[in-house]
Amino acid sequence: MNSIGDDCNELKKQYDACFNNWFSERFLKGETDDSVCAPIFKVYQECVKRAMREQKIELREIESDYTTASEFDNNNSATGSSGKPQGSQNKS
Amino acid sequence: MVVTASTCCTETVFDYSWIHVVSAYWNRYPNPSSTHVLTEDTIRREVRDGKLYSRRLLSKTNPVPKWGARFYNNLPVKIVEDSVLDPVKKTFTTFTRNLGMKKIMKVDEIVVYSEQKDGRTLAVRRAYISSQVFGFSRAIRAFGIERFKSNGHKASNGFNYVLRRMFPQNQLAASSPTTSVNSQSAVANVTYSDMAVASANHSSTSSTTEALKRTAKISYEFCKGHASKIAQLFSVKN
Numbered sequence: 342m343n344s345i346g347d348d349c350n351e352l353k354k355q356y357d358a359c360f361n362n363w364f365s366e367r368f369l370k371g372e373t374d375d376s377v378c379a380p381i382f383k384v385y386q387e388c389v390k391r392a393m394r395e396q397k398i399e400l401r402e403i404e405s406d407y408t409t410a411s412e413f414d415n416n417n418s419a420t421g422s423s424g425k426p427q428g429s430q431n432k433s
Numbered sequence: 434m435v436v437t438a439s440t441c442c443t444e445t446v447f448d449y450s451w452i453h454v455v456s457a458y459w460n461r462y463p464n465p466s467s468t469h470v471l472t473e474d475t476i477r478r479e480v481r482d483g484k485l486y487s488r489r490l491l492s493k494t495n496p497v498p499k500w501g502a503r504f505y506n507n508l509p510v511k512i513v514e515d516s517v518l519d520p521v522k523k524t525f526t527t528f529t530r531n532l533g534m535k536k537i538m539k540v541d542e543i544v545v546y547s548e549q550k551d552g553r554t555l556a557v558r559r560a561y562i563s564s565q566v567f568g569f570s571r572a573i574r575a576f577g578i579e580r581f582k583s584n585g586h587k588a589s590n591g592f593n594y595v596l597r598r599m600f601p602q603n604q605l606a607a608s609s610p611t612t613s614v615n616s617q618s619a620v621a622n623v624t625y626s627d628m629a630v631a632s633a634n635h636s637s638t639s640s641t642t643e644a645l646k647r648t649a650k651i652s653y654e655f656c657k658g659h660a661s662k663i664a665q666l667f668s669v670k671n
Contacts, residue, residue: 342462342473345492353474357459360475364485365456369520373480382478389474393490398511399532403476407486408515408528 346392352385445556445589448605449596451523451548454556457596458525458546466591469494471509485518510534523548539563553605556589 344353359378368375393400447454462470470493477488492509511532518525525546531539541561549555597604 343471344474345472345490349474356475360478361456361459364459365452368480368485369452369456371520373483375478375480382475386476389476389490393476398490402532403488403490403513407477407488407517408530 344389344392345396345398346388349385349388349392352381352388356381356385443558445558446549447554447556447589447593447596449554449600449603450552450605451525451546451554453596453600453603454546454554455518455525457592457599460599461592461595464591464594466594483519483521485516485520487514487516487518489514489516535565551605 344350356378359381363375363378367377390400393403449457461467462473470491472490472492474490475487476490477486479486491512491514493512494509512529513532514527514529516525516527527542527544527546529540529542539562542558543560544556544558546554546556
């Protein structure tokens with residue numbers, strides 16, 4: 342899959358390969374230290390952020406904190422949805 | 434005025450272990466059902482309290498018909514996908530939302546992947562759609578849940594394709610008679626689908642001029658005809 346920045350494709354490929362290996366060989370086996378891919382991630386991020394700026398993608402919105410389940414529910418109920426899902430809690 | 438519709442819940446069972454599903458998740462593009470996905474980038478990632486947090490930015494083609502040009506320019510749609518993966522509890526939750534164009538339509542989707550007792554993986558999907566376009570509530574009601582129902586199979590087929598390719602030896606024996614080993618192996622099971630449309634009036638109640646009414650009628654017709662297309666565009670399930 343391509344990166345949003347044409348010139349970031351090669352970096353993305355390298356990072357994805359590093360991540361996939363780390364994910365299945367380390368993280369899923371209980372190791373939480375993710376420093377092994379940090380150097381390539383950093384370079385890849387610089388490239389992607391540059392591409393995003395060039396394409397005028399709203400960085401502000403993207404840099405907010407991660408969405409969490411509770412926040413997600415709050416945001417959606419705040420808009421007036423009365424359709425609170427039923428039976429969705431039995432999976433967590 | 435904001436109108437929100439929610440769907441609950443589309444369940445899909447994948448004939449693969451949770452470990453295989455989450456490993457394939459990061460590699461699910463491209464696949465034959467995802468030709469509309471143009472780019473995919475990880476823009477943030479870290480481990481917190483033993484959980485993996487990721488943020489990805491996706492862009493999709495914009496097959497908006499001519500009428501769409503009235504509303505916005507013809508750039509690819511951007512989608513942000515946050516996810517939290519807990520390797521101990523074996524849960525993986527993804528949250529997706531579209532960037533921009535939220536007045537026209539905001540689609541929030543949450544999918545929870547968890548391990549079933551039989552070792553297979555269950556995906557439960559919920560979606561919320563809201564719009565500030567005047568007159569849209571009836572349009573949302575008009576297409577409503579049908580789109581989510583009809584795309585259930587298609588959505589998981591692309592992912593199953595990637596799973597089969599990555600883990601050809603690891604498909605679990607189907608324990609359910611409704612599950613087969615071919616491309617239909619994902620059982621999209623709409624256990625409950627209903628939609629509640631609620632409207633919240635924030636302001637602008639008295640400005641109902643004739644012009645506004647006409648505009649509303651036109652926008653309703655637009656939306657009704659194309660709401661399904663817009664939702665499909667924003668959704669990243671495929």
